[in-house]
Amino acid sequence: MRPATRLLSLLDGQRDHDAEAVERLLVAALADADRRWPGVAVDAEAYAAWVAARLPAGPEPVEAALAGLRLAELALTCACAGGSTAAIAAFDAEFIARDRRTTDDQKQLLRQKLFLAQGDTPARIARYGGRGELGRWVRTVATRIVIDGARPEREQPTDDDLLDALSVDPGHSPELAQLKQDARKIVQAALNGAIAALPARDRMLLLQYHLDGVGVVELGRLYDVAPSTISRSLARIRGGLLAQVRRSLMSHHKLWGDELERLLEFAQSQLSVGVIDRT
Incomplete structure (x- = not known):
């Protein structure tokens, strides 16, 4: 034939x-x-x-x-x-x-x-x-x-691994370090929900950048796009996570005003610490 x-x-x-x-x-x-x-x-x-x-x-x-x-x-x-x-x-x-x-x-x-x-x-x-x-x-x-x-020998990375990779360094800010002790569980739950809702490609990109330590240049080669595109994608994903955390804190924990903004500041720090374009 x-x-x-x-x-x-x-x-x-x-x-x-x-x-x-x-x-x-x-x-x-x-x-x-x-x-x-x-x-x-x-x-x-x-x-x-x-x-x-x-x-x-x-x-x-x-x-x-x-x-x-x-x-x-x-x-x-x-x-x-x-x-x-x-x-x-x-x-x-x-x-x-x-x-x-x-x-x-x-x-x-x-x-x-x-x-x-x-x-x-x-x-x-x-x-x-x-x-x-x-x-x-x-x-x-x-x-x-x-x-x-x-990676050390272990199971495949989980959303908790990613959350740990995003976590704020206690020495990053004394004010945030104090807040971390009281707010971590609330913010962690909100971030866990937001991460679980991410598309698989976005979650993988965060894992590769934050947990694996792969820089934007190498990620660009991996995905066949410019490094600037990877940077924009990471910014978009982090922005989406923060927006989802805001909605979660408002709807599930009935938070608003200064209290809400302080927790969002903490969540944002978790998404920002160590986020420096690696080459």
């Missing part, structure tokens, strides 16, 4: 397409993969199904959506996920072994994460969607592993 026929059959004819254009794109991608990684055999039908599962949703024709994907790199990851030793060796040689920013132990852990399934969870190589450079995606996974390895 031709790759295009297999791919289009999986889409149930729900999108406009030019079958010949789709076939040309897939065949060219397989030829490109063969040139880049000689000796790596990619099953055409398995590859078509692999690509179909990663095709971006949208109204554009299939061939237009395919044009936005890194099709040759998807061929390599498809072969790796299928257990091809040649594909895994080629992947390792290009994207893992020569990375000078990771230690041998980190490289080994990266290999395990990428190529070995964990229980019912597929190997992480299956998460590559083909929308960006494969090398950059691998560096992102490696960065996450380095960050995790820098």
